Amino acid sequence: MPFKFYNIELEGEEVAIANLSDAKSPLNLLLIAGVPLNQLCKIIPATANYCNERMGSIDF
Known part of the structure; x- marks a missing residue:
């Protein structure tokens, strides 16, 4: 997958x-x-649903 x-x-x-x-x-x-x-949710609105579901610390 491509990275941006x-x-x-x-x-x-x-x-x-x-x-x-x-x-x-x-x-x-x-x-x-x-x-x-x-903070990221405020910057990139497209992540709002993801943030609402997974608010807190996330390990990548």
Whole structure:
């Protein structure tokens, strides 16, 4: 599966996010470096459903 890399700025700090698309799912799995999942939901609305289901710490 292809990786798409993004650099976003969260509270003044740049954070790298790798977006791993899964064609079998409407949701994307996110490999997150240093971003709490609840913060990520605010940045990328498409992850909102995933965040609502799996709020808390997630091991990738």
